[in-house]
Amino acid sequence: MLIRRERTGDAAAIDAVHRSAFAATYASATGNASATAVHTPVDPPEVALVRLLREDSAWMPTLSMVVEQHDDVVGHVCLTRAAVGPFPVLSLGPIGVRTDHQAGGVGSALMHAVLGAADALDEPVVGLLGSLGYYPRFGFLPGVRLGITPDEPEWTSHFQVRALSAYDPEITGDFRYAEPFYEL
Numbered sequence: 001m002l003i004r005r006e007r008t009g010d011a012a013a014i015d016a017v018h019r020s021a022f023a024a025t026y027a028s029a030t031g032n033a034s035a036t037a038v039h040t041p042v043d044p045p046e047v048a049l050v051r052l053l054r055e056d057s058a059w060m061p062t063l064s065m066v067v068e069q070h071d072d073v074v075g076h077v078c079l080t081r082a083a084v085g086p087f088p089v090l091s092l093g094p095i096g097v098r099t100d101h102q103a104g105g106v107g108s109a110l111m112h113a114v115l116g117a118a119d120a121l122d123e124p125v126v127g128l129l130g131s132l133g134y135y136p137r138f139g140f141l142p143g144v145r146l147g148i149t150p151d152e153p154e155w156t157s158h159f160q161v162r163a164l165s166a167y168d169p170e171i172t173g174d175f176r177y178a179e180p181f182y183e184l
């Protein structure tokens with residue numbers, strides 16, 4: 001597996017990754033198993049989210065990464081600029097792996113790569129909304145434990161943060177995502 005930064009020309013393949021990854025998520029969430037087997041008429045919102053983020057000032061080209069296998073893009077993750085009060089931080093997401101490549105280590109490889117890159121860039125904190133069963137293995141803990149909470153209170157239960165080497169305990173308060181996260 002090859003992990004590299006997103007390049008010009010990857011957008012359609014990245015759309016396809018999230019279309020595959022999140023269609024399955026929404027199908028299982030609604031109990032509609034057949035939705036994974038037939039054409040999904042409406043894209044999951046994560047497809048549009050990545051496109052909007054790419055056009056936003058919060059986009060960080062150095063931190064949008066894909067996994068390539070046999071010249072095929074099978075996974076994608078991006079970190080974008082976010083803020084905790086006056087402190088610039090990062091948000092992670094979406095992350096997606098094509099359903100035909102899940103549970104083979106692709107998602108973990110993307111997580112390690114993008115967190116390592118953020119750490120090397122001296123970013124202090126990464127926040128995300130996600131499964132409490134998946135992200136703690138990458139060092140994420142509930143945001144409330146570091147005094148960082150999302151500015152949408154209903155997100156608090158699944159909001160997690162990862163402190164990187166440049167973490168400063170003064171970074172506390174409301175976590176604000178890039179605007180596209182609020183537009184979906």
Ligand SMILES: CC(C)(COP(=O)(O)OP(=O)(O)OC[C@H]1O[C@@H](n2cnc3c(N)ncnc32)[C@H](O)[C@@H]1OP(=O)(O)O)[C@@H](O)C(=O)NCCC(=O)NCCS
Nearest residue numbers: 021095096097102103104105106107108129130131133134
């Ligand atoms: C979540 C996702 C990115 C993980 O990538 P992956 O390549 O399948 O994961 P890996 O092979 O690296 O890791 C597999 C492990 O993750 C766990 N896992 C995968 N999705 C999970 C989830 N939603 N909740 C909890 N654990 C999850 C598996 O149970 C497995 O655990 P194990 O190592 O203890 O057996 C991928 O499954 C995906 O795209 N899912 C659909 C989209 C999604 O939910 N994105 C995240 C939104 S927060």
